[in-house]
Amino acid sequence: KNQVEQSPQSLIILEGKNCTLQCNYTVSPFSNLRWYKQDTGRGPVSLTIMTFSENTKSNGRYTATLDADTKQSSLHITASQLSDSASYICVVSPSRAAGNKLTFGGGTRVLVKP
């Protein structure tokens, strides 16, 4: 079964600090990997997208990395702000030949405290 596992399940950080979220996946074949941010009561919003040939992608204070050999990705948040409090979900898209079903991780709930 294709799976996406995220860690930690939740974390609390102080405003201004950095943090790194982890994602391990077994989806194969693989087309791309996205990180989504989901605010409470809202739908997920895409932060970054990487194909298997890309190692890193940045979006402001968010930087995602991908190691397709070890099937691991990380999302690094720099200089966290209170508005970063949300769930961050790792999403893997299979190859087009394998269909369009995205496989979502369980998410990491981040709480930024002042």
Add this chain to the structure above:
Amino acid sequence: GAGVSQTPSNKVTEKGKYVELRCDPISGHTALYWYRQSLGQGPEFLIYFQGTGAADDSGLPNDRFFAVRPEGSVSTLKIQRTERGDSAVYLCASSSRGSGEQFFGPGTRLTVL
């Protein structure tokens, strides 16, 4: 509107009742997806439409769940004989093509008492 909209935002129903959840995708998006998200979990795929037809309905949990998209735009997810285990947030997403980025709506929170 500019984004995906879903109605109602909240729905409370009693066990055994029938419910309909509506999704208005981004104008012009041909692909539409339904997901179910339980508390503290990531979304789980239910069904994918390309135009009017269901291209993949393998995620529907049982025959109580059904979805339609008769004109290739608005979609309705229908749940018959609701059970308490159906309580979740139902998310809709659309994309301009099957493999494109999916844009999500705010979801409908369904509570079955």
